[in-house]
Structures are given as C-alpha cells and as structure tokens.
Amino acid sequence: MKALLDTNIIIHREASKVINQDIGILYRWLDRAKYTKCIHSLTKSEIEKYKNQQTIETFQIKLDSYEHIEIPSPLQAEVLKVSNKIDVNDNDKNDTQLLNEVFVGRVDILITEDKKIHKKATELGVENKVFTIDSFLEKTFAEHPDLVNYKVLNVQKLKFGRINLSDDFFTSLKEDYAGFDKWFIKKFDEEAYITINSNNGLLLSFLYLKVEGTEEDYKNIHPIFLPKKRLKIGTFKVINNGFRLGERFMKIIFDNALKNEVDEIYVTIFDKRNEQRRLIYLLEQWGFVLWGKKDDDELVYVRDFSKKTDDNHLKECYPFISRDKECFIVPIYPDYHTELLPDSILNTESPEDFIEDFPHRNSISKIYVSRAMTPHPKTGDILIFYRTGGYYKGVVSTIGVVDEIKYDFKDEDDFILYCRKGSVFPEEQLRAMWHYRSSKPFVVRFLYVYSFPHRINMKELIDLKVLSGINDSPRGFKPITKEQFNIILKATKSDESFIVD
16 A cells, blocks of 8 residues: 655654654554555655755655655546646645546555645545545554554643643644743643553643633734633644544533633634644634734634524534424443443443543544434434433433434445544444445434433433333434423433523
C-alpha cells in the first residue's frame, strides 16, 4: 500500500525542529501498518524554492527515505473539471495534481490537512481514499486493533501545578504566546482538563475554561463584545492520535456552558499552524463563527448559546433539543451500553474498566445499527436509551437526538466506512452484521446529549405507565408520548436546561 503525503506534512516532519507531535504519531503508524511513504516531484520543487541552500540540502538528504513519484500522471478530464471549478492559484493546482495520483490509482491513499483537497476529493468520489491525520489513524485503529500498543487515559481534571510545563506538548503554545510560562505558573491553583499517553505520561490534550461576567473588559477585541455572561476557552490544544479527543473536549465545553448558564462561548486562536486550523475547523462544525480579531491579530470565534433548535443545523444548536419532537425508547445491550455511552456508566459497573479511551467513547456523534421494523425516528427526534436487563436491572440512562438516518448503502464497504467513526462495533463485527441476513441494516447517527442523574428501571417505568407491563419491554424504536417523556425527565431528576419548550 502506498501513501502519498501532502507537502505540508513532509515539511513539518523533516524540519530541523519538529513541533507537530501528531505527525510523529502518523509516521509511526504508517510504518506499523506497512505503508510505503511517497513524495511527489511537486513537493520536491516546492522545497527547492527555499532561499536557504543549507536547508534545501538537508531536506534533500532526508527525502531519500521516501519513494519518489518523479513524473506526474496526466491530469484526468474529471479531475480537470473539478480543478477549473475550485482552484484559484498555482498551489491549488499543485494540490489537484497530488489528488490526481489517487484518482488514477497510482497511490492508494493521500494524507493531507488541506480542506480544499478534501472538498475536491468528495467531488471526485474518492473521499474514502483521502485522509486527515486523525481520520487515517481512526481507520488504521479500526483495521489493525492488534497494533495499538499504547492507551490513552480518560479525561482528568488537574491543577495546573500538577501538570508538566516542560512537556513538548506546550512548545507551540510557548512560541505563539509570549509569556506563556508565567501565565501558566500564575494558574497553578486552577484546574484544566487533560488526557495523557499511558505509556510515557506525555500530554495529548489540554483544555482550560474560564467563566466571565458582564463586567469583563473586552477593549482589545474588535468589534468589541457587548456585555454578556460568557465561557472563555482559555487554552485548547489536542494532538491528533485517532481517539477523537477533540470531540470529547467539545462535550466538556458545552457541559460547562450549560452548568454556568452562559449566553455565549468564545475562543481566541491564531491561524498559523495546521493544529490551529484543525481546531478552527472543529469549532466551526459545532457552531462557532468568526467574530473578529484581537489587537495582536489573534482570531476571535464565538458560539451563540441561546436556547434554540434547528433540525437542519443540529450541531450548531447542540446540546439543545426540542420538547415538541417525537420521542422513542431504544434498547441497547449491556455489553455495548457503557462502551458507547461512557458518561452513562451504572453504579454497578467499575469505572476502572473504562479508564482507557477509545474513539467511539469520545465522539458526540455516535452510530446505532438497526434492523427494526417501523416506526423509525426522523432527524431531530429524541432517543431515550434503555439498557436492557429485565424487570429490575433494565434502566433508561441517556438522551440522544437523531442527526441522520441512512438506509441506502452502496455496498458493504460503504456501510463500514459510514459506521467506523462512531460505532462501538469492531470492523469484523460490522461486516458480520451486514451479512447476517439478506435484508440489510440501516443506521441511525445520533448526537449524545445527556445522561440521567437518577436511573429508573423497568419496574418504575411500568409503575409510571411509560410501559404497559413486563411484556412491553422496549424493542426497536418504541414511541412514547410527550407526557411520558416529561414523566421520565421528572423521575430521573433531570436538569432540563438543555430542553427548548
């Protein structure tokens, strides 16, 4: 298998000072999965434009370890058509040439962080062969779980003073923010959310949040903020490692915004590095929009946190759901319940069994595979997950909202590709589900919203007249009324601040 690497990945990898730790992780996994790393002649040409001759010579020595694509493949008519529609400069056209090598099958995959290349890949129907660093690692973990030789410990909340400031993780932050070390030490008694690599104890992610009142001074932000209660994302960095840590941290951000009843969330961030651009893209997916700049040209992104819902833009309104939508109770077997919904762990389960992270545990967007008969939910409908277990042990635990229902898979591989990111099932089990019978499964993609603070079992559901009796155990998608939904919210002692009336 041949993997063509985009120019920026090569440059960051072979630079004299490697700051992007996620690129180091990528290279190790390319080797473990036995990919041949390829470099294109256009990448060599770009490097040769450097003014410093010593830098060029150093790069050329390092590039000998790659397989070279010396002669570009003829640009295909379909690729040229997309290029004419999207490309605006020579850099764009060079990127299209890299994409063309995938399109003609000269290489198996292309790894790039460039959003425009991914857009063109989708237009050409080769999006399943073009990966970001993170999506490549997710794919490799799913295909080769036996190769995973390190574990990520679940999110911890630690005081700054207990976090190693000399960890290489902070190098890019120190370079971008003058006085970062002093700021960090001043925060020694405050707390941050982190994850670490359990093998070496090094940081993989860091999040610091701060609640600001209406009296906060924003004179260095343009346009200036109006007085509001806000949650500031003070420091946020995630190393790409295939575990979807960014999405896990977005959930923490929104949980804190709800808890503190803020009107708005904001973050200031530079657009200098790939790691920052990836973070901006993640924020944009969840409703953050560019507001303006600070005095130092740092960008300011804002997320409105007023209570509203929109079925066409669920992520932009997350975590709010509408009380007026259809509601369904959905069964999930105990073996999969806490794997897929770790925040809904039961008191009878040991947290020690869930201290290690996996991609499906971290994602807000999750996959539920079904062959259930109708009725089926629609986008925006509410799902209440019921952990099966009978009269006393079966409990409702979690609320989700339907993001998408997909029936029309082209083939088995299309089904696997769609399910891979948010499913609890390993790839071989997904394939077995596809072949289980001639009628094919459909998939509900949902957003995990809330875990009930108090669990009610089947007996209580019957007593509350949500279920009619022991033979009314939830199967498929069991519709319930708005009144029954409200009964569940009250009985589970839920905080209803995420529900829009």
